[in-house]
Each structure stands twice: as structure tokens, then as C-alpha cells.
Amino acid sequence: MVAALTSAERQSAAVILLVVALAGLAMAILGGTGPLGVHGVLVMLFAGALVAVVFAGFYAPEPTEDRPTRYYDDPIKVGIALTMAWAVFGLFMGLWVAAQLAWPSLAFDAAWSGFGRLRPTHTTGVIFGFGGNALIATSFHVVQRTARARLAGQVSPWFVLFGYNLFCLLAVSGYLMGVTQSKEYAEAEWYADIWLVVVWVTYFVLYLRTLARRREPHIYVANWYYLAFILVVAVLHVVNNIAIPVSLAHAKSYTVWAGVQDAMVQWWYGHNAVAFFLTAGFLGMLYYYLPIRAQRPIFSYRLSILSFWGITFFYMWAGSHHLHYTALPHWVQTLGMTFSVMLLVPSWASAGNALLTLNGAWHRVRDDATLRFITVAAVFYGLSTFEGSFMAIRPVNALSHYTDWTVGHVHAGALGWVALITFGSIYTLVPALWQRQRMYSAALVELHFWLALAGVLVYVFAMWNSGIVQGLMWRTYTEEGTLAYSFLDSLVAMYPYYIARAFGGLLFLLGALVGCYNIWMTVRAAPHAAGRAADAPQPGGAAAVAGE
Amino acid sequence: MSETGERDPVSGRRTTGHEWNGITELDTPVPRGVLMFLIVTHVFAVLWWVLMPAWPLGTSYTQGLLGIDQRATVERELVAATARRADWMARIETAGFDAIRADAALMDVVRSTGARLFGDNCAACHGVDGTGRANYPDLTDADWQWGGGPEAIAETMRVGVNAPHPESRIAQMPAFGRDGMLDRSAVRSVAAYVYALGNPGYSTADTIDTIEAGREVFLTTCAACHGEDGTGEPAIGAPNLTDDYWLYGGDLQSIVTSVHGGRQGHMPTWDERLTDAQIRLLALYVHDLGIAEP
Ligand code: HEM
Numbered sequence: 149m150v151a152a153l154t155s156a157e158r159q160s161a162a163v164i165l166l167v168v169a170l171a172g173l174a175m176a177i178l179g180g181t182g183p184l185g186v187h188g189v190l191v192m193l194f195a196g197a198l199v200a201v202v203f204a205g206f207y208a209p210e211p212t213e214d215r216p217t218r219y220y221d222d223p224i225k226v227g228i229a230l231t232m233a234w235a236v237f238g239l240f241m242g243l244w245v246a247a248q249l250a251w252p253s254l255a256f257d258a259a260w261s262g263f264g265r266l267r268p269t270h271t272t273g274v275i276f277g278f279g280g281n282a283l284i285a286t287s288f289h290v291v292q293r294t295a296r297a298r299l300a301g302q303v304s305p306w307f308v309l310f311g312y313n314l315f316c317l318l319a320v321s322g323y324l325m326g327v328t329q330s331k332e333y334a335e336a337e338w339y340a341d342i343w344l345v346v347v348w349v350t351y352f353v354l355y356l357r358t359l360a361r362r363r364e365p366h367i368y369v370a371n372w373y374y375l376a377f378i379l380v381v382a383v384l385h386v387v388n389n390i391a392i393p394v395s396l397a398h399a400k401s402y403t404v405w406a407g408v409q410d411a412m413v414q415w416w417y418g419h420n421a422v423a424f425f426l427t428a429g430f431l432g433m434l435y436y437y438l439p440i441r442a443q444r445p446i447f448s449y450r451l452s453i454l455s456f457w458g459i460t461f462f463y464m465w466a467g468s469h470h471l472h473y474t475a476l477p478h479w480v481q482t483l484g485m486t487f488s489v490m491l492l493v494p495s496w497a498s499a500g501n502a503l504l505t506l507n508g509a510w511h512r513v514r515d516d517a518t519l520r521f522i523t524v525a526a527v528f529y530g531l532s533t534f535e536g537s538f539m540a541i542r543p544v545n546a547l548s549h550y551t552d553w554t555v556g557h558v559h560a561g562a563l564g565w566v567a568l569i570t571f572g573s574i575y576t577l578v579p580a581l582w583q584r585q586r587m588y589s590a591a592l593v594e595l596h597f598w599l600a601l602a603g604v605l606v607y608v609f610a611m612w613n614s615g616i617v618q619g620l621m622w623r624t625y626t627e628e629g630t631l632a633y634s635f636l637d638s639l640v641a642m643y644p645y646y647i648a649r650a651f652g653g654l655l656f657l658l659g660a661l662v663g664c665y666n667i668w669m670t671v672r673a674a675p676h677a678a679g680r681a682a683d684a685p686q687p688g689g690a691a692a693v694a695g696e
Numbered sequence: 697m698s699e700t701g702e703r704d705p706v707s708g709r710r711t712t713g714h715e716w717n718g719i720t721e722l723d724t725p726v727p728r729g730v731l732m733f734l735i736v737t738h739v740f741a742v743l744w745w746v747l748m749p750a751w752p753l754g755t756s757y758t759q760g761l762l763g764i765d766q767r768a769t770v771e772r773e774l775v776a777a778t779a780r781r782a783d784w785m786a787r788i789e790t791a792g793f794d795a796i797r798a799d800a801a802l803m804d805v806v807r808s809t810g811a812r813l814f815g816d817n818c819a820a821c822h823g824v825d826g827t828g829r830a831n832y833p834d835l836t837d838a839d840w841q842w843g844g845g846p847e848a849i850a851e852t853m854r855v856g857v858n859a860p861h862p863e864s865r866i867a868q869m870p871a872f873g874r875d876g877m878l879d880r881s882a883v884r885s886v887a888a889y890v891y892a893l894g895n896p897g898y899s900t901a902d903t904i905d906t907i908e909a910g911r912e913v914f915l916t917t918c919a920a921c922h923g924e925d926g927t928g929e930p931a932i933g934a935p936n937l938t939d940d941y942w943l944y945g946g947d948l949q950s951i952v953t954s955v956h957g958g959r960q961g962h963m964p965t966w967d968e969r970l971t972d973a974q975i976r977l978l979a980l981y982v983h984d985l986g987i988a989e990p
Contacts, residue, residue, distance in 0.1 A: 293716070293717040294716040294717055294719070296716075296717070364714070364716055365714070366714050368714075368716040368719065369721075436719070439719045439720075440717075440718065440719065444706075445704055445711050445719070445720040445721055445722045446719070446720070446721040446722060447707075447722055447724055448721070448722055448723075448724035448725070448726065448727075449712050449721040449722065449723055449724075450723070450724065450725055450726050451724070451726050451727075451730070452721070454726055454730070473766065477749070477757070478748070478749045478764075478765055478766045478767075479748075479749040479750050479751065479752065479757040479758070481766070482744060482745065482748045482749055482750045482760075483750060483751070485744070486740070486741035486744050486745065486750075487741070489737050489740055489741055490737045490738055490741050492737055493730060493733050493734040493737055496730075496733075497726075497730055500730070507706060507707065508706030508707070626808055626809070628780075628781060628784060628805050628808070628809060629777055629780035629781040630781065630808075630809045630812060631812055632808075632812065633812065633815075634811070634812045634813075634814075634815025634816045634819070635815070635816055636815045636816070636819050636820075636824060637812075637815060
């Protein structure tokens with residue numbers, strides 16, 4: 149890690165870490181024994197550990213002159229390790245909350261382990277921990293390869309990666325202490341939010357500067373998606389999190405938005421977090437690792453353009469479909485609904501573009517579990533975007549809203565699309581990065597695939613059933629004109645489905661553990677691939693560009 | 697541009713001529729079906745905008761040709777739903793309890809609607825079937841602290857027990873041990889006496905002295921509320937201590953705990969949460985639970 153930095157860069161890394169540690173000290177002093185103080189200590193420990201790493205390598209020999217002729221892969225490798233670690237953590241939390249819904253005593257009567265605290269720990273763990281690290285790691289890989297240029301910074305990729313993980317740590321540990329803004333997917337409090345802005349702006353600048361160095365005349369479509377992801381998430385994050393802390397010495401803050409405006413801002417954020425974090429970023433992954441793995445050209449460049457602009461434009465308007473039949477004015481709901489319907493075609497265009505790319509490679513899909521991960525992910529992407537547009541239609545939403553159907557829909561996307569595309573990409577990426585011929589065990593990839601697929605199917609079918617049963621029970625009236633079922637009746641009816649869902653989650657978690665083992669063994673023991681010399685940035689100079 | 701790329705043998709299409717680390721793109725036109733589908737969704741959206749409230753116009757918005765508005769809709773539906781129930785609701789609200797109980801058809805409504813109301817409001821404490829659990833009374837038995845007729849039950853629900861309602865029923869069993877009104881041995885002996893009331897077998901040569909001492913304490917300290925014979929006083933919610941029904945447990949240790957720390961059960965008031973008709977309906981339902989039980 150440190151060996152690849154010049155001594156000036158090592159110094160600046162140490163200075164940055166020192167500043168972070170000082171900020172942690174300030175938090176610790178101001179926050180005292182409150183959560184802010186605990187977080188201050190956490191920040192100091194985090195920065196301290198990294199300072200130790202930097203100092204340990206401080207006097208190592210400097211990197212050789214030819215550094216720019218190699219891709220910068222170390223941050224990607226660490227990013228992949230972090231992705232898998234967060235996957236195991238987040239999925240385990242998901243399994244735990246799923247089990248609590250079936251057997252509530254698994255909360256063990258402690259505050260930190262209650263459903264209300266573990267649930268955001270799960271969502272943040274999987275979305276930001278697992279998904280976010282996967283996006284950062286793969287974006288660093290994709291941008292270098294498709295720009296044929298080394299990352300435009302030596303310290304900043306590490307800053308982005310570790311800074312981002314510090315944010316995730318602050319968020320998750322905060323929930324366990326009861327720190328929350330009570331905004332879904334934006335639960336982290338003001339100080340963590342400010343920190344994320346710093347990290348995110350660095351990420352954006354790094355990405356743009358790397359693209360600016362490219363040796364290719366055109367920017368490949370995967371990069372459009374990654375850029376949209378980075379840029380829009382920055383805007384969403386800032387707007388939704390504008391808040392006024394109770395005091396600088398306190399973790400609690402209050403949002404500046406009020407009433408139904410607050411709800412609208414939150415779900416404009418929440419929906420676009422799904423759109424630009426969980427969709428656009430992962431489409432970037434799809435557009436790179438699918439053609440690489442399938443060894444096929446993308447089916448249609450024109451379709452890529454149509455779906456990219458369709459998705460970026462229409463998603464922005466769709467958030468209000470989360471607030472149907474609420475105090476939000478009817479006309480805003482209409483707009484959210486209709487834009488969600490119009491969004492369907494661009495979404496399906498991406499899924500279709502991916503599946504048609506496989507024409508001429510279906511035999512590989514049959515034989516190669518890694519490519520199958522990516523293929524099935526594209527299918528789930530198509531499925532859940534259709535479901536989403538459908539659920540956005542007001543009368544449909546009247547049945548589905550507040551039920552487990554929503555949770556089933558989320559996980560068709562989260563497990564079927566986000567997690568499967570990530571695993572497929574990682575299985576493509578790991579041998580390439582560590583210069584192995586292939587993954588340690590193809591059979592284990594196969595096993596992971598079937599565990600994951602079985603897990604998603606069990607989960608999603610259980611939640612479809614329970615959601616629709618719930619929705620119908622809540623709207624069934626007796627002849628006398630009163631509700632036929634109490635809420636408790638509907639809970640009792642959910643019991644078998646909650647057990648089934650937890651079982652599906654267990655399969656999914658087991659698959660991820662198999663994946664971790666396989667990746668570990670690939671790094672340790674898989675045979676080296678000879679001659680990957682071609683995998684290097686194009687030498688600098690105008691000649692390369694002019695050669696277009 | 698399209699002519700610069702090489703031809704893909706599988707599809708017969710040319711690529712766009714660019715290549716990124718081995719990735720190329722075909723120059724396939726957007727399939728006609730996609731465009732058609734795109735048009736269909738847009739036509740749907742435009743139609744919906746024309747019919748429904750849709751676009752903002754500064755301080756107002758386009759109302760839509762159908763003149764639909766969610767607030768008006770929900771208000772209309774509420775009126776219709778109330779009208780559907782009005783008939784039997786009115787009878788529950790005004791008819792005497794005995795008259796309602798004599799009306800088999802109306803009692804069917806009480807049972808079906810009551811089960812749902814009970815499930816949503818009472819089951820969390822009293823159990824789905826009303827049989828209660830530790831610290832929460834069984835509502836299906838014949839043992840009532842505040843009276844088991846529909847009137848008494850309705851009153852308990854209306855004002856609650858130890859609740860913030862101004863007329864709340866008050867059930868204050870003092871903390872004799874903790875507050876130092878009785879010393880340790882007095883607490884033990886009076887508990888032994890109370891225990892022996894329901895368990896005559898407990899009174900043996902070994903325990904008789906304690907029990908006798910406890911009887912003295914009971915008559916001076918407890919009888920004012922629980923009665924000289926210990927059969928309780930419903931007016932102040934002091935329970936019968938001679939039967940085998942115990943809210944807080946009838947073993948010796950639980951009785952010691954009751955006397956030492958006192959007991960103040962909390963039953964919420966439903967005055968503002970439920971309508972009069974709902975309270976009366978639930979009172980009939982709870983009363984009926986007890987009767988249905990053999
Ligand atoms: C082991 C696999 C998983 C299990 C067992 C699981 C379980 C759960 C449970 C029980 C909930 C709470 C549902 C409720 O409140 O009723 C939940 C919510 C959620 N999970 Fe997962 N989860 C898993 C994987 C994932 C993954 C991989 C992601 C995203 C990448 C994800 C994203 C979410 C989101 C966004 C929510 C909030 C849904 C909403 O508010 O409607 N989950 N999950």
C-alpha cells in the first residue's frame with residue numbers, strides 16, 4: 149500500500165490522517181460521554197490505525213519511475229475485501245432482523261439489538277457498506293481500463309475508500325447507540341454527513357481527472373453511469389441532509405425541511421438513492437463486466453444512449469410515488485406515477501441491451517456460473533423495474549403500500565440485481581486483479597450461484613405472498629361494514645412467510661460466505677496467469693490520442 | 697461512423713468502430729418495438745395528465761377533466777362507510793344492554809366486529825382470546841375486580857384504572873414493606889395468612905403461629921380495603937384474596953412481593969380513543985366472552 153507512494157505522498161497521507169485524528173479529538177472533547185464523544189474516539193482510532201500503517205512503510209524504498217505505466221490496483225483490491233466483509237456483516241444483520249420478525253425474543257431485550265436499531269444497520273450495511281464499496285472498487289477498475297490511464301491521484305483513491313468506510317462505520321455504530329435522523333437510507337447524523345460530502349467531492353474530482361487523462365477518444369458508457377451515480381448522489385445527499393445540529397457538542401440535529409415538504413424531499417432522495425446508487429452505478433458495472441465476460445460486443449450503442457438519458461431524466465421525477473394517498477397534493481402523486489410508468493421503457497432497454505448482448509454467447513452462460521450471475525442479475529433488473537413501475541400506479545399502490553410486497557420488491561432488486569451483479573463482477577475482477585488464470589474453484593462459484601438464486605427466489609416469493617395476503621386482509625370488510633381482520637390477525641398470517649424469508653436469507657448469506665472463501669483461496673493459491681502485459685495504461689503523449 | 701467498425705459475425709452488424717479494453721459496441725438501431733412501447737407509455741401518461749390533477753400552475757394546478765381529487769374522494773368514501781354501519785351502530789349506542797343481548801342478529805355483529813376491535817385495541821395486554829397473562833387480568837372468567845356486567849365493563853373501559861382520566865378507577869395497593877409501614881416479619885406473616893386463606897393445607901403446627909400473627913396484621917392493616925374476610929371490595933378494586941384467581945400470582949413469594957412493593961395496575965382509558973358505540977360494543981363482547989366460556 150504505502151510502498152507505491154513517493155515520500156512526499158506519504159507525508160501528505162500522514163498529514164491528512166493527523167487532521168482527521170484531530171477532528172476526532174475535537175469531537176471526543178466536545179461530545180464527552182455522549183454518542184458524539186464515542187464517535188470522536190472511533191475516528192481517532194481509525195485514523196490512528198492508518199497512521200501506523202503509513203509510518204510502518206514510511207522509509208520503504210520509493211516507487212520506480214515507471215509507476216504511471218501501471219494501473220493503480222491496490223485500492224481496488226482493498227475495496228473488494230471491504231465489499232465482501234460488509235456483505236457478510238450486512239447480510240447477517242438482514243438475517244437477524246428477518247428472524248426477529250418471526251421470533252421477536254431474538255431482540256434479547258437490549259436497546260441496541262432491538263428491531264428499530266438493527267434494521268437501519270442492515271440497510272446501511274448492505275447498501276452503503278456492501279454496495280458502496282463494490283461501486284467504488286469497480287469504478288476505479290473500469291475507469292482505468294476504459295480510459296487506458298492510471299488513476300489521477302495516488303493518495304486520493306485511498307482517501308475516498310477509507311473515508312467512505314469511516315462514514316459507514318460512524319453510521320452503523322451510531323444506530324446501535326440510538327443516533328439517527330430518522331430518514332430512511334439517510335439515518336446518519338450531521339457530522340457523518342458532512343464528512344461524506346468531503347469524501348464524495350474528492351471521489352468526483354478524482355473520477356473526472358482520471359477521465360480527462362484518457363487515451364481513448366470516447367468515454368465508454370459504463371463511465372457515464374458511474375459519473376451519474378457520483379454526481380447525483382452528491383446532490384441528493386446534500387439537499388436531504390441539510391439540518392441544524394442541536395449544538396456542536398451533540399449528535400442530534402433537526403432537518404430544515406418541515407411537514408410534507410420534508411416527506412417529499414426525503415422520498416425524492418430515497419427514490420433517487422435507489423435510482424442512482426442501486427441502479428445507475430450497478431449498470432456501470434453491467435456495461436463493463438458483461439461484455440468482458442461474455443466476450444461479445446454490446447448489442448446496441450443507440451439503445452445505451454436511449455436508456456441512459458431516459459433513466460437519468462425520468463427517475464428524478466418519480467420519488468412522489470412513495471407518498472401516494474398521503475398529505476402530498478394529488479397532482480404531485482400523479483406526476484410521480486406517470487413518470488414511473490414512462491421510466492419502464494428506458495429501464496427495460498438496459499436489461500434488453502444486456503440480454504441481447506449475450507446472443508452468440510448463451511453457451512457461455514450455460515457453462516460459466518460467473519456469467520450466469522450477471523445474466524440473472526439483468527433478468528432481475530428487468531423484473532424489478534417492471535414491478536416498480538407497476539406498483540407506482542396509484543390503485544395498485546393502494547394494495548401494495550405498507551405491505552411486505554414492497555419489501556419483496558426491494559429485495560428482488562437488492563438481492564437479485566445489486567448483489568448478483570456484484571458477485572458476478574467480483575468473480576470476473578478478482579482473477580484479473582491478482583493475475584490468476586481463474587477463480588480458485590469453479591465449483592464453489594457454481595455453488596454460490598445456486599445458493600444465491602435459491603435464496604432470492606425463496607425470499608421474493610415469500611414476500612409476494614405475505615404482502616398480498618396482508619394487503620387483502622387490511623382491506624376486507626364484513627357485511628356490517630367493519631374491517632374483517634385485526635392487525636394481529638394479519639401478523640399471525642405472516643408467521644410462516646417470515647420464517648421462509650429468514651431461510652431464504654440464510655441461503656443467501658451462506659452463498660456469500662462461500663464466495664469469501666473462494667476469493668481468499670484465489671488470492672492465496674490459484675495458479676498465476678502468465679503474460680498480462682497488455683493490461684497496462686496506454687503510454688502518454690499526444691500520439692495515442694491523435695491515432696484515433 | 698458506422699462504416700468504420702468491423703462486422704460482427706453473429707449479428708451481421710458493424711461495430712461503432714471504438715474499442716475500450718476489448719469492449720466494442722454494435723451500431724444496431726433501436727428496435728422498433730422499443731420505440732412503440734415508449735410511445736404507448738407516453739400516451740398513457742399524457743392521458744392521465746389530461747384526466748387527473750397533474751401539472752402545477754404557480755399557485756394552482758391543472759385539475760383534470762374527471763374532476764377527481766383524493767381528499768374529496770376519501771371524504772365521500774368515509775360518509776358512505778359510516779352510512780353502511782349507521783343502522784346497527786345506532787342500536788348499539790342507544791338500546792339497553794339486555795335488549796341487545798336478546799337480539800341474536802345484533803349479537804352476531806357484536807361478536808364479529810368485537811373480535812376485530814378487541815384484537816386491535818386490547819389483545820396486546822389481555823391476549824388475543826382475552827385470557828390475560830401475568831399482571832394482565834383474564835377477562836373470560838367469572839372473577840371481576842371492577843364488576844363483570846356490561847355496564848361495569850363499559851365504565852372500566854371509559855375511565856381506565858389508574859389512568860389519567862379524571863374519573864379513573866383507582867386501584868392503589870400500598871407498598872407496605874418498601875415504604876416501611878410493615879417490617880419484614882410482619883410482611884412475611886401477613887403474606888402467610890393470605891396464602892393460607894386460599895390454601896388451608898398450609899396451616900400446620902409449624903406455621904400456625906406465623907399465620908395467627910399475620911391475621912392480626914391483616915385485620916388492622918388490610919381489612920379496610922380487602923374486607924375482614926378477605927373477599928375484597930370491588931368499589932375500590934381491592935381483589936378477593938380467598939379465591940384461586942390471582943392477577944399477580946398466588947404463590948407465597950408473589951404475595952410477599954405484592955405486599956412489599958404494592959401493586960398499581962394500569963389500564964388505559966378509552967374515552968377518547970374509541971367512540972361510545974365502540975366501547976359499548978366491546979363491553980358486550982367482553983361480557984359475552986365470559987359467558988361463552990363454560
Ligand atoms: C440475507 C439477505 C437479506 C435479508 C434476510 C434481508 C432482510 C431484510 C429485512 C427483514 C428487512 C426489514 C423488512 C421490514 O421492515 O419488514 C429488510 C429491509 C431492507 N433491506 Fe434487506 N435483507 C437481505 C439483503 C439485502 C440486500 C443485499 C440489500 C441491498 C443491497 C437489502 C436492502 C434492504 C432495504 C433497502 C430494506 C428497506 C426496505 C423498505 O424500507 O421497504 N437487503 N431486509
